[in-house]
Amino acid sequence: MTMANTSISVNARNTIPKIPIIILGIWLLIAIFAPWIAPWPQSEMVGTPFGPLATGDTLLGTDYFGRDLLSRVLYGSRTTLSLALSANVIASVIGITVGFLAAYCRGWIDEIISRIMDGLFSFPTMMFALICVSAFGSSNIILILTVGFIESIRVFRVARAVAMDNLARDYVDLARLRGESTAWILFREVLPNAYPPLLTDFGVRFSGTVMLLSAISFLGLGVQPPLADWGMMTRENLAGLRTGSLAPLIPALAIFSVTFATNQLVDWFLKRTQHDISSELIG
């Protein structure tokens, strides 16, 4: 018996953890139906600035502009979640394409791409984001592209490793002998076989994407007012902290609920499948 075997997994139940699923499901429904659920429009002044909790028609109080905080948190889920999802999809598209190409070409092409990616990988993500935003300005599109590109570096590593593994299999040789094109082999043969670890990686990255996007918006360099975004809402209500208003804390807690639920789910999934590449990457 080795000591490693005595480690008890924290979340080793075989059944899917219900609470994270419920939390994420609720947020998804809220994001879709926000305009119908929210008691107030997201940018309408309904009271005095930093109104306290549960007064009148405002369950969570009001923000620095006297807008209903609950409505803005509900609307904010749309922005935050859709931006994170888009950035993550872009990351996957770039990362998988480049990763597969590197794995397929091998040799000096692979060497050059991998060295560049190594250099980018070690660089602090926030610095990277700041440089991109200062160069291209802040808009939702730039935000998605920037974060998508930063995260694609992580996808690249997984995609390349998985493709390397699959390209060495017999079915690829068979496809080559059949005379299939490179694109066919990579995207019709390798991709379907590689998708379980890539999908896991998509989930692993999701909470990181949410955190990075919110942090950029929190700095005032991401989503711009009057749109509601959880990171930006924390920032714009920061002044209320001095008077004890919970307005900055509530959107931050909303972010936490999403990232924590995602991490729990991913943790459970990784422990169940014990997939080598992904668990190695999240340490």
Add this chain to the structure above:
Amino acid sequence: MTILKLILRRLVFGIGTLIFVTLLVFVGTELLPGDVAEIALGQDATPETLEAMRNELGLNQPAYIRYFSWLGHAVQGDLGESFASGRKVSTLLATRLPATFVLGGLTALIALPLAVGLGLYSAARAGALPDRIITNLSLVTASGPEFMFATLLILLFSVTLGWLPGTSYVSSQASFVDQLRVMVLPVTTLVIAVFAPTARMTRSSVLNLMGSPFVEMALLKGVPRWRILLRHALPNAIGPISNVIGISLGYLVSGVVVVEVVFSYPGMAKLMVDSVAVRDLPLVQGCALIFASAYVGLNLLTDLIAIAGNPRLRSGG
């Protein structure tokens, strides 16, 4: 590969990263609508003044010549002048750098030994109550954005209890104790942010080692657990742990940016965020260069420690 060659390789790699950063910032400037002269002159721009300024700044020269001239000046410590204030970038950086250095340094001094220590402890007693607490706690702190912990801390210790200041404005004449009090909440926030990933990575890299044959051998010989950990596993873990610290420094840099903004801390990251907001590019370039150099330098250091901790590399064989 000899040790010298290995160090040289890392050095080249680090310099490559720095050159890449400068290129990225430079390309960014090039892509901006209008050129630097138009941005700097703003409302005062007439065809004549624009032409004069372009000549003065050498903007009529090809991009690669301008890049190398900028790089040449940067190497000599001349980072140009800020668009917003017209002051020298190097002067502005010099006034802000010490504050960030103190913030990052204090955090690293507290968080890294704590995280590595507790990571080791929780690897040694894997599955025991402290390990489970540490693992679960790090799952929680890893999911929270830095600004959430910052707002929570301010709300609790500054607003509700009134023990500590929630912002970092402090006059230079303030007493040492007051200056220290200002640091408590920013440093605590950063420690929370850096602690979790570091402890978690330390734990998993040491646990990996604990499963290896030489540890099993020691266990079967009847060597006590603490001795296995300290005498057998730890020396071999120096490499992985210094890698972990390298990655943590990345978290630290990202965290510093958010924390300086939350607490209005007068450091370089706040300066950089402010200059990004107004697109004061020489200032952004300067900040990015300093952060990147610090990051590359520290990573080089952790690499050297990793090499020093590996007997196979140390002996040059």
